[in-house]
Amino acid sequence: MTAVDIRRIHPLNRREEQDGPVVYWMSRDQRAVDNWALLHAQQLALERRAPLGVLFVLAPSFLGATLRQYGFLLRGLAETAQRLAKMNIPLFLLRGEPAGQLCSFVAQNRVGTVVTDFDPLRVKRVWREEAARSCGVPFFEVDSHNIVPCRFVSDKPEYGAHTLRPKLRRLLADFLTEFPPLIPHPHVWPAPFQPLDPQGILSDLHLDRSASELSYPLPGTRAAGERLRSFIAQGLEEYGLRRNDPCCDGQSGLSPWLHFGQLAPQRVALETVRTLSSSPSSEAFLDELIVRRELSDNFCHHNRAYDRLEGFPAWALKTLGEHRHDRREYLYTQEQFEHAGTHDPLWNAAQRSLLLDGKMHGYLRMYWAKKILEWSASPEEALAVAIRLNDRYSLDGRDPNGYAGIAWSMGGVHDRAWGERPVFGKIRYMNDRGCRRKFAVDAYIRRWGG
């Protein structure tokens, strides 16, 4: 019997089965619990009576990640290593070019099989394909991030949430199941290994230190679980009412842990359904958690240009092109945006929340991105600025959610055309009057020191 649904598993090569330890190359899903890729690796190791190890390769630079994000990653990973050690599973942390490091590790330790997790970002795809080609052992990818596996739910770029939603719904009963436990691994890894020292690694890395570490949220699976419990106990019932008000803490706040895979989306969904199975609030939350998040993976997986203008739909490219030379009422450089130096106190407040808190409220993210489009010299420049700022300061930067959200705001991705106006063309417009109708804009500005 295999613990993991076969539809979650994607072979990345066709190598023959071999003896030797099984390695889980951990990348996106940095947790010891509720992790289908790790569970599948353990299953293979048990069948072969082989040791099981986890490998994490820290790339020297990753899409402009800063100390803020490396700190969250490494401190969370140290907790994951402790949890794994209790199960007789070592976690090895290597540094360097990931595919090369993995292949050396496989050769040195006579590894027989590699399992890895799923990530639709281009750089991860390149690493995975390179490793699967050159390591000389069977190589499996297990989608441990999506509740319904991304490759299985749809084989094309979905037009919008409304086309993906019914496909997810049909399959949810199959996939939204309880996780089996990881068990203490009976076959001990032959060589000694060292505990992970996040502070030492952080001091040693050549990092962009301009975005500092934050005192909150705390990294790691334990802190994620505490936030999940408090959100379900205190925030879920009111979620439908409060989620679009940036002045109150109405969103779940789970995205940093979800992004680093320290918390499984499937765990969040299971606990939500268990607590509040059908209400407008839980429906709205599950739609955000499942449909929109998995739509972002679908977008990045099927659209190689997810972070470039060419990734926008044809009607959006056409209309943005027609308004390329429209006069901009305000025009800012990346530095002005970065330092929250625009004329608009609401925009500046949103940017300051990103700088100081490492996050921005979901509703304001749309306004923030659309104004960057409105006040930049070109759509290309606007897209690059928004992605850079999000990737650099947000704890959930470099996530498919971020790329899809910005492409929605600036490029009509998963959206429709609306009334034509300067600069935007037919891209949906937003202004601060709309915000004022919805929440206490001035209170929000005061809170962020406007």
Place this chain on the structure above:
DNA sequence: ATCGGCTCGCGCAA
């Protein structure tokens, strides 16, 4: 306060 128009294209019914 509420309503319709703006505008594109998918997916389904016919």
Place this chain on the structure above:
DNA sequence: TGCGCGAAGCCGAT
């Protein structure tokens, strides 16, 4: 081929 409708809206008329 026609029709309903969509990830968060805006605007002007009533």
